Amino acid sequence: MKIKLQREELLRPLQSVIGVVERRQTLPVLGNVLLVAGDDGISLTATDLEVELVAAATQGVLEPGQVTLPARKFMDIVRNLPEGAEVTLALDGDRAVVTAERSRFTLSTLPASEFPTVEDIGETHPLVLPQHDLRELIDKTHFAMALQDVRYYLNGLLLELEPGRLRAVATDGHRLALGEIDGDVSTERQQQVIVPRKGVQELLRLLDDTDEQVRVELGGNHIRVTLPHLRFTSKLIDGRFPDYQRVIPAVDDRVLETSRETLRQALVRASILSNEKYRGVRFVLASEELRIQSNNPEQEQADEELAVQYQAEGMEVGFNASYLLDALNAIDGANVRMGLVDSSSSTILEDPENGRFRYVVMPMRL
Known part of the structure; x- marks a missing residue:
């Protein structure tokens, strides 16, 4: 040779x-x-x-x-x-x-x-889409994956294929990220696979923000992504992903809308004096007003007040500030919409102008 x-x-x-x-x-x-x-x-x-x-x-x-x-x-x-x-x-x-x-x-x-190689991944349902679409889908959801959870199926990213659509879901049991894109999917039934953390991280490293087409194939035990001059193959996690639709709250009238960046900065400031271990902050909602409060074992306190669009009855609910900030950082739009139910139910965050990505955060008892 x-x-x-x-x-x-x-x-x-x-x-x-x-x-x-x-x-x-x-x-x-x-x-x-x-x-x-x-x-x-x-x-x-x-x-x-x-x-x-x-x-x-x-x-x-x-x-x-x-x-x-x-x-x-x-x-x-x-x-x-x-x-x-x-x-x-x-x-x-x-x-x-x-x-x-x-x-x-x-x-x-x-x-x-x-040298061990994987040549055939079995029968597949190929999907062809632009690189930037697949990269965006993974980038805006993967952060919610669990890290070394005993529920091994949470230590990866769920990819769900259905006719005309590809969906990605990640959860660690405390928060959930969901995104979907339309694509040329050659399947007549729904198919789910769980890609392990290392495979997800490698894919993010390899995908570019371009219009170049990539081919995604889901086999029985592997996922394969073919890019120009490069082929990625990963084993799948063998497990059943939880029914994520059950944890997405059904919101009626308690809807808050405000500037994403204003809320993000207020959360960053309030979290400085939160408990370092639990990162808890309290949302106190009243008509057209949101107060974000935090305190810690040293009896230090932070109080932020924001003008928001909110007309429902007042309520209080606690959250992990880090989970809210991760979701806000993944949203691109100028504004954010939060759908709330009550003090013991999860909230859902999304861009009012783009419903393709949604983020669910469980409440905290403070």
């Missing part, structure tokens, strides 16, 4: 896949990257057995073949070569020799046959 191409053409695919290579591995080969040189160019594959990334370079093959190389060492060598350098990689027995200008490096290798 022998390849020759410019440093930048090799560095780009390497940087795309290196994120899934763990520094501590259960299997030595998982610390390597699989390099395959074939008739259609070069592919680089990295995996941690949960997430697999395959990046492609379309030229540079002098002799076909395949090998696995120490991923981070190979990456560091290529990254530190001079810009525009011609990089040659050739096999010499069980070693790989990398040369560029006056530099020469000899790397140990492992057989390509030992």
